[in-house]
Amino acid sequence: MLTHPAAITSDGRHAAHALLEADTDLRALFGPEHGVLGTAQAGETEAAATDSSTGLPVYDTYNHSVEHLSGMLAESRIDVLAVDLQNVGARFFTYESSLYDALAAAALVGVRVCVLDRPNPLGGRAVAGPVLEEAYASFVGRAPIPVRHGMTMAELGRLFAARLGVEAPDVVPLAGWNAAELFPATALPWVPPSPNLPTPISALIYPGTCFLEGTNVSVGRGTTTPFELVGAPWLDRGFAERLRAAAPAGLAGITVREAYATPAFDRYAGQQICGAQLHVTDPDAVDPLAVGVTVLCALRDGWLGRLRFRDEHFDLLAGSDGLRTALNRGSSAEEILESWRAPALRFAEVEREPYLLYPRDGEY
Structure with a gap:
């Protein structure tokens, strides 16, 4: 077995x-x-x-x-x-x-x-x-x-x-x-299928926030809310504010809270990070892919000089260099999500x- x-x-x-x-x-x-x-x-x-x-x-x-x-x-x-x-x-x-x-x-x-x-x-x-x-x-x-x-x-x-x-x-x-x-x-x-997916809520958000594993941003590994917490030592409270502004479209079913943590292991272990916790208030309304893209666009738009991609790993998670390229050329979250709809629909229906x-x- x-x-x-x-x-x-x-x-x-x-x-x-x-x-x-x-x-x-x-x-x-x-x-x-x-x-x-x-x-x-x-x-x-x-x-x-x-x-x-x-x-x-x-x-x-x-x-x-x-x-x-x-x-x-x-x-x-x-x-x-x-x-x-x-x-x-x-x-x-x-x-x-x-x-x-x-x-x-x-x-x-x-x-x-x-x-x-x-x-x-x-x-x-x-x-x-x-x-x-x-x-x-x-x-x-x-x-x-x-x-x-x-x-x-x-x-x-x-x-x-x-x-x-x-x-x-x-x-x-x-x-x-x-x-x-x-x-x-x-x-x-x-039962957690892996140590960092402790709840069904963390598993729900995971398909979106996991993209950040290919960046220099923490997804909360080493804290009690992995994949629900996003942060870095170089972020500030403006990150949560920027996400709140995007919430009506990209973060449906989610309330954003300014959050701080010190991961016990993984990225930024032992360092205080600033960021946001994504609190799911309506699981059925959450689109985890929209969440991931909204977070990435917020990071790019507010902290372009600090956000770094681990190009190869990010592209393997995304399945091509298309997402990274779109982010680098300034595409909006809506444009990125729209580019995925037709291929995903073809997969689903055919x-x-x-x-x-x-x-x-x-x-x-």
Whole structure:
């Protein structure tokens, strides 16, 4: 099983324990980014070991080549790889790439893949953001899909398999999922799928504020409100004021608060940062991609001499150099968002349609 701590049953048991209690011949555990136990920070994983609660061997799959992964699968002597990963619905969240690579690796050694599906926390209806260009494929985006794709992991697995030219995964489907609703409507327990997404609200904003990981601005890692807090030592209270002015259009469903913090780790660790906390007051009204672009434009317009892009990383997150180029030439948030609408709509209505497992109704 390729899994992590968020793979739980509705009564809180981990899926691996549930399978063992059902007398399944579970042979090994495979860990993605953050590890099987979920103790590793961003860009890290847990070392291969033996899982203390099940006695099963643990293989570390994070950011390994397909050839390396296929070797692990062969070594584990399994017939089926069950994939149970609670995703967050954003293209650059690496569990999607782990699934993509697992499908490719399993095909090399004749192992079947079965996805144990889970709800997309952002719902399955809204699709938004830039579509990845193939030249920018990486571990933060393998396939040409929008940032907010509105697909479950099983649906993504079917799309990825078609793209790879391998057999589609088996699926244990969701029962009763309403694609129009966000995660809290499921009434299921929220287990952080990574250490810095502690709540469904942080996961809701993540697809927009994560772009700032490709800049010299903190997204609040090392604080209690990651991805809801944006700041830097060189910002001032004018940043929150500028965001408030933009709120009616780009920050629907959000109240902006001037905020200060001292991150315990990650960017600006031990330094006081000034910025803004994005308080979600109406989750259904929030467009995380509009939030991200609005924040980036505010930073550019007020602090052009201080804002810095980590060009390569920013472009990999965005899926091309288009967003960075648009920001540098002074495009407005509205112009940037409008440029993404037609490609995202085509993906929603045409490209993903053959792989959907659950009904979608309403506007994209």
